[in-house]
Amino acid sequence: MDWLDFFQSITDGLLFGSIYALIGIGFTLIFGVMHKINLAYGAASIAGAYVSIAVAAYVPLPALVTFLIAAIGSGAIAFLIYLANFRFIPLASPLATLMATVGMLILIDEIVVHATDGMPQPYPALFADIYIEWGDFGLRGDLIFIFVLSLIAMVVLMFMLYRTRLGIATRAVAQQPVAAQLAGISLDRTNALTFVITGLLGGLAGAMIGASVGVLSPLLVVPITVKGLIVCVIGGLGSIPGAIIAGLAVGAFENFFLAFRGVTERDMYVMLLLFVFLVFRPGGIFSRSVARD
């Protein structure tokens, strides 16, 4: 093992891990507010990226605008998911919501397959021609762009959650829904807005996946969903800083094993990492002690 290869693979993984962090934040936010899982979230993210390709096919757009359209498209889809899977199903049947989101995942997936005939679509990359070299060590320009963009998205999200009325309402609902309602916060509106916000983040992540992989394919949906859930659990449910750190860590970890053990074994080690966390730190990275009930 070469030290240079080691650092190179870890750095690339860290940069790519920012996408996992965004997806993990989406799962964690929805869990924090509604205490439910939205399994259709990964599908909505990829579908948002598809929306942006569809728009770009009619109107020539700069690549950055494509990213924004992906975010908006995914936000709209997330709102539809809220209406179809969360709004009218009673809180007392969590299994029904879980199942409905699976149905939604299949539905979104099949709409994408139907619209593209199942063919992978090329996605525009940004700054792909830039390559920063430092001796034998190098950094891909498109990955740096993705990393910076997700950092900006995270800062904006944190600002929104802690400094605006909407963010305060969201955190109030997450903490104590009944008290929030008594204080005049509409649960419905807050939940719907949380979904839209996670959708915006997801769409951005979907576009980044397209840009860094080079193509979009419906086959990306299940792996992204699984990785996002793993990140969200390792970071601790409902913890946004946890999801960010866990996302970067999982990215670095998996890229390391990709470089040294090959693509077929890579995901096995990610699953093992999750098991280590579940056994020794079930509350996630930032949990103070093991919770008991």
Added chain:
Amino acid sequence: MDFFFGLLQIIGVHTLLGLSAYVVLQTGQVTLAQAGFFSIGAYVSAMLTVLAGWHIIPALLVSATLAGIVAGIVGFPALRIKGLMLVVATIAFGEFIRLFWFNFDYQIEKQGISVGPQGGEGFKQIRFFPENGWSTLDVAIFIWVIVALVMLALWWTDRSRAGAVLRAVGEDELAAQSVGINLTAVKVGAFAAGGFIAGIGGAIYAHYTTHIEHLNFGVMLATFAIAYPILGGLRNVFGTLVAVIFIQGILVEGLRFMGDWRNLLFGALIVLAMNIQPRGLIDERSVKLVRGLFTRDRRN
């Protein structure tokens, strides 16, 4: 006619898969690892009949027992976590088993050709049924005898004390614990029983398709496993059967004339069904409704 026997086989195997998740769901735990246990049953039984030359019935029992033991071992860490954590942990475990088969390579020479599981290529030539001259009808009967046995066993368990214990844990763990129910034993037992049933299903699946590969056992299969009991309702075992017939018989096969649109409708119908009947197709309300149609006395 063979088409309908083939459909009967599929429905039988998926019923076993659904029942394996049904047992675990009764204790209030959502598991997405059933596809992994299913694949253990499939690969191990196929290795026993093809490589070791066993008869299918002992191969089925041994592989199902192995799947049950693995499931019991998974059940232990699962005791510490619940809800979303358990869903993710079981997804990860199921994927881990799938990736294990993806990297698993073991062949031996038999009559001049090498047979055995071959990593990403999968496991070909599982020819127990054709070699022993079983027709499609024979296989269908064999499958349904096993399905009937499993359903009978579960139906009987549901009505006995064991079923009440499972449901008690599912409704309220704290209350169940305070009346002296051993949570560890119940949860691990439910996982092991679920793994055993999934193993039987996998063993049969491997032998009627004759070719298995790791992609058959992904997250989607695991979500189907929990979809059947949730859609059908956790009231009794027949809910699962009804849901399997509804999905595999009507949605997948019956809508074939719609071509590409079938899959779109499939997802939409699941969303719609859960909005209308959040407790499953066979819940208290629909049971009451059907009973009302057959009895004069509307009071029950």
